[in-house]
Amino acid sequence: MSQPVFRFAPSPNGRLHLGHAFSALLNQQMAQELEGKLLIRIEDTDLIRCTPVLEQRMLEDLEWLGIKWDETPIRQSDNIATYETIIDGLSDEGLVYPAFMSRSQIKAAIAREEENGVKWPTDPDGSPLYPHYDRKLSADERQSRIENGDAYALRLDMEKALQLNDAELYWIENCEGPNAEFGEITANPAAWGDIILSRKDAPASYHLACVTDDAMQGITHVVRGRDLFWSTSVHLLLQQLLGLPTPQYHHHDLILDENNNKLSKSNNDTSIAQLRATGATVTDIKKMIGLA
């Protein structure tokens, strides 16, 4: 059997918190147990929120925690040309369209549908699905709007993608989902609607960049927070469309605050930097997250 490869893939759009410490340390522990490698991937395709300074601090926090990586970290912003080529390929198959609706237009369109008695569907994170009226725009209309400078995102036409790929998709879950799902999990990408593949300020979406790099880095074990459990459905579909392998998945517990809310990068109290500054040791941190 080839050597297992794990990755920790944080986004430098804020300071790392206890939840990231848990995920990084768990990845390291599991990689050691299986005599595997641990890679670091910097997920910085959000060109506005991710900065080199935050990246530097993120790596310092990881080093302080005792995380050791086996290869030089890769940075997704260095791979934009690859993602663009991949999106072009999906586009050549007719699976991608420019979506022009702004946030307020989306809201208004859904409100109109609901006034007419339609119960508008939401995705597993609770956001309304994109009203995909502009799937139907003609090639000429698209071209002239783009030439006109109208802002757009590139979206996957989920209906066509599912027609092209009618095989049942499933992944192996080695930990559990939000409702204790375990083992063979059937993916349900349709629940996410027409996902974004790229937009102006993020030339590759998380989903697209993540599956591309998991494959390029030879990742065999994805260990990440349970909040991404249902995103795996989209990852399975993209892997299938792009002919990429599916790793094993382990969606771990989330570290919650005293009010049972997910930790946020904007709350300084639980940031590794703040805890360090107030004298916490790595052992203290491990105790706080149940890894001592």
Ligand code: GLU
């Ligand atoms: N970049 C994502 C985050 O910081 C993690 C994605 C993943 O592990 O697949 O939440």
